[in-house]
Each structure stands twice: as C-alpha cells, then as structure tokens.
Amino acid sequence: MTLEAFADTIIPGVKRSADDRAIAGVSTDGGAVESGAVALMEDPAGGFAMMLGPLSESLNGHAAGYAEENGLTLDPTVPPFVALAFDHRTALLSRLLAPEHPEKEMWVGLALFSNMAYDSAAHMTTVDALAAGHPGLLAIGITRPDADGLWRFPEYSYGRPLSRLHPQTTPTGSPA
Known part of the structure; x- marks a missing residue:
C-alpha cells in the first residue's frame, strides 16, 4: 500500500474504488499504479526488489515525522505515508527527492520505476x-499494431519528405 501511494504521488491516477486509500484520486486517468509500477519495482531484474520492505518502512518513518512536524493526525489503520493527504505526500517527496537529501538516490530510483512503468510499460511487451x-x-x-502484430507506418510522421532525393538516386533508393 505504501509503494502504491508512492507511485501514485509520482504519477497520479484515478481511484480503483471509493475506499481506495493508496491512490489519492487526484487524476481522472490511470497513473503509475494502474500502469504496473509496483510490479516493475518488484521485478528482481530492477535491483530494488529486496529493498522494498526497508524502503517502505523508511518512507513511513519519514511520513510519521513529517506529520508530527506539521501537527497532522494520521489514521492509524493505514501506513503513515498512505494516511497523508496528497498535498502532504507531494511535499514530503519533494523533500526526499531534493538534491541535498542524503537518501535521494534511493527515492529517485524508486520514482524512476514509477515513470518507467507509465512511460514505457517496461515490465511487459508493448x-x-x-x-x-x-x-x-x-x-x-x-x-496499436496491425492485426498481425507488426507496426507499419504508411505515412511519414511529418507528412512530407524530409529532403529532396539526390539526383543520382536509383528507383530502388540506392545511390548511383
């Protein structure tokens, strides 16, 4: 739940249900969680899988400290980071991801997995x-690919040739 809340803070998504606590629901579209961020984080090939437990504990410790520092009362039925409102989650992550934070490499790495899941679906085929x-x-x-699973691009992306053909280009496209 903590990792989902982290990923949702990086790229927000729509709640899965009315009682979803991990996803804040500040977006009307799918975000990092729906894109598979946690599955990507848990993949042993990424190098973070064995650290996810300690990272979750650390994030919840930071959240509890943040709440105390800001006079916030947290719901004890969910992990501290999950209990924070979205604006407070964002403020805390801004602090943890700041260049001067001593743990920033870990938090930036975790944030990258959220972005990779959303931007490229790195944990599955396209x-x-x-x-x-x-x-x-x-x-x-x-x-989407054509029915046979291949992508074809019958039109150039710019909708026009990018340059004139060299006068000695043969009909097959080879230079003379």
Whole structure:
C-alpha cells in the first residue's frame, strides 16, 4: 500500500474504488499504479526488489515525522505515508527527492520505476500493454499494431519528405 501511494504521488491516477486509500484520486486517468509500477519495482531484474520492505518502512518513518512536524493526525489503520493527504505526500517527496537529501538516490530510483512503468510499460511487451489498455502508452499516443502484430507506418510522421532525393538516386533508393 505504501509503494502504491508512492507511485501514485509520482504519477497520479484515478481511484480503483471509493475506499481506495493508496491512490489519492487526484487524476481522472490511470497513473503509475494502474500502469504496473509496483510490479516493475518488484521485478528482481530492477535491483530494488529486496529493498522494498526497508524502503517502505523508511518512507513511513519519514511520513510519521513529517506529520508530527506539521501537527497532522494520521489514521492509524493505514501506513503513515498512505494516511497523508496528497498535498502532504507531494511535499514530503519533494523533500526526499531534493538534491541535498542524503537518501535521494534511493527515492529517485524508486520514482524512476514509477515513470518507467507509465512511460514505457517496461515490465511487459508493448503489444500486451496496449491490449490491456495501458494508460501511459495510450496517453502518449502509441498506436496499436496491425492485426498481425507488426507496426507499419504508411505515412511519414511529418507528412512530407524530409529532403529532396539526390539526383543520382536509383528507383530502388540506392545511390548511383
């Protein structure tokens, strides 16, 4: 739940249900959690999987300290970071991700996994991600492949040739 709240603070998404506490619900679109951020964090190939427990504990410790410092009363039924309102989650992460923070490398690394999950669906194939309606790939306009699973681009992305052909170019496109 803490890792989901972290990922949702990096790239906010829509709540999965009315009683969802990890996702703050400040967006009407899918965010890092729906994009698979936690699955990517948990993948052993990423190098963070074994540290997720201690990182969650540390984040909750920082959240409890932040709450005390700011006179906030936290709901004891959820982890401290999850209990923070979104604006307070954002303020705390701004502090932890700041260049001068001694633990910033860990928090930046964790934030990168949230971004990778959203921006590239790094934990799954692009075809599978698009078939599942991956919110990040759809938001950036990745098109679905043709029926045979291949992408073809019948039109140039700029809609026009980028330069004139060299006068000695053969019909096959080879230089003379």
